[in-house]
Amino acid sequence: MMRRLLSAAALIALICVVAGLWLTRAERLPEGAVASLAGDATRGEQVFWAAGCASCHAAPDAEGEARLVLAGGEAFPSEFGTFYAPNVSMHPERGIGSWDAAAFADAVQRGVSPEGAHYYPVFPYASYALAEPQDIADLWAFWQTLPASDAENRPHDVGFPFNIRRGIGLWKRLYVHDDYAVQGPLDSDAERGRYLAEALSHCGECHTPRDALGGLDRARWFAGAPNPSGRGRIPAIDSDDLNWSRREIAQYLADGFTPDFDVAGGHMASVIANLANLPEEDRDAIAAYVQAVSPSK
Amino acid sequence: MQISTTRSFLLLAALTIGGAGIAIGQTEVPAAVKARQGQMQLQSFYLSTLGEMARGNIDYDADAAQASADSLVAIAAMDWDPLWPEGTATSEVEASRALPAIWTDAEGYAAAWDAFGTAAAAVQGVAGGGLDGLRAEMGALGQSCGGCHDDYRVSND
Numbered sequence: 001m002m003r004r005l006l007s008a009a010a011l012i013a014l015i016c017v018v019a020g021l022w023l024t025r026a027e028r029l030p031e032g033a034v035a036s037l038a039g040d041a042t043r044g045e046q047v048f049w050a051a052g053c054a055s056c057h058a059a060p061d062a063e064g065e066a067r068l069v070l071a072g073g074e075a076f077p078s079e080f081g082t083f084y085a086p087n088v089s090m091h092p093e094r095g096i097g098s099w100d101a102a103a104f105a106d107a108v109q110r111g112v113s114p115e116g117a118h119y120y121p122v123f124p125y126a127s128y129a130l131a132e133p134q135d136i137a138d139l140w141a142f143w144q145t146l147p148a149s150d151a152e153n154r155p156h157d158v159g160f161p162f163n164i165r166r167g168i169g170l171w172k173r174l175y176v177h178d179d180y181a182v183q184g185p186l187d188s189d190a191e192r193g194r195y196l197a198e199a200l201s202h203c204g205e206c207h208t209p210r211d212a213l214g215g216l217d218r219a220r221w222f223a224g225a226p227n228p229s230g231r232g233r234i235p236a237i238d239s240d241d242l243n244w245s246r247r248e249i250a251q252y253l254a255d256g257f258t259p260d261f262d263v264a265g266g267h268m269a270s271v272i273a274n275l276a277n278l279p280e281e282d283r284d285a286i287a288a289y290v291q292a293v294s295p296s297k
Numbered sequence: 298m299q300i301s302t303t304r305s306f307l308l309l310a311a312l313t314i315g316g317a318g319i320a321i322g323q324t325e326v327p328a329a330v331k332a333r334q335g336q337m338q339l340q341s342f343y344l345s346t347l348g349e350m351a352r353g354n355i356d357y358d359a360d361a362a363q364a365s366a367d368s369l370v371a372i373a374a375m376d377w378d379p380l381w382p383e384g385t386a387t388s389e390v391e392a393s394r395a396l397p398a399i400w401t402d403a404e405g406y407a408a409a410w411d412a413f414g415t416a417a418a419a420v421q422g423v424a425g426g427g428l429d430g431l432r433a434e435m436g437a438l439g440q441s442c443g444g445c446h447d448d449y450r451v452s453n454d
Contacts, residue, residue, distance in 0.1 A: 232451035265446025
């Protein structure tokens, strides 16, 4: 009897382990999803600015041309510890210069490293998962034109149990979606804006509050959130809270001036430095989408 | 009719704001905090003329642009130091959004003021000479405001 109980317990434990391993496994993109596409570096530069890679991967306080040197080092404080952006420049050892398109796309759209480990979601792959494969192929083409930096990576300062990457597999099952946060009919401008804002510029990563596990609360999209730096709040920008005109929003995304000519600071200044490189229609499209985000939907 | 409605609205707004100012003033806002926030509001005001021209929302006017740029340079030349006494960070004065870094990194903060002065002077040099020249310098001016807010002002709803 005892032995039977024990073996039943062992069997259950084994099932749990197998299920756990299965649930937390790293899933790459389907083979060839991005790697089979020819990339265009000129278009890739637009994707680069829309996606805001430089905001995190350029050295802290880099400005102008220096934002193209993706040396890493920026710190991201969170409830789970402090993360540091790695060197993702084209340096063959210190950066990702030896990667191919498939490895790049798996990292950016699935949060999976070449070795098959999960990345922490502070790298906003949950947003980039929604991007068009062609955009990622273009981005990689542009990436390969960028300079190398030999800056060394700083290890994350994250305690147990969050230092076990395997667990992120479960997180991904809960929070990486294959559909947009904002559903429902949108006009064609707002639809383009939704693609830019949700798949690339990841506005929600800052402007949407998170739940206890650090996942975005899609029911409170753009409702504002505590600033992860621990000081102040990131403002709500849904249509209940932000009563700026479409033009005012679009112009703010280009020059950082609010309708009262206060000037954006915080991480928004860096977002604007990226978006200023996009064509005006794109900022206008994002503005149309922002106005369509209504909490009472 | 239109104008008088706007006027009475403005009057009402001014009274409300004035009233609020007195109410807060009576409790705790130090004069230096009120003064520096007023200085910032002035900066926004002169910036708005230049910014609306650069955005194409109002017609370019060389004289108005020059006068606004001159004013910004004059503001940047003021002695800002007395407006930032210790003990007036956001954690100490509720009405303030000033970060402690202003005092822990005094050198950086002084450099941020210098950057504003430099950017304002660059705009002063071009403001009256045509819209294209103005536009070319506006980005740096905005960044000098935003760069300081980035490091020394807490973000808020």
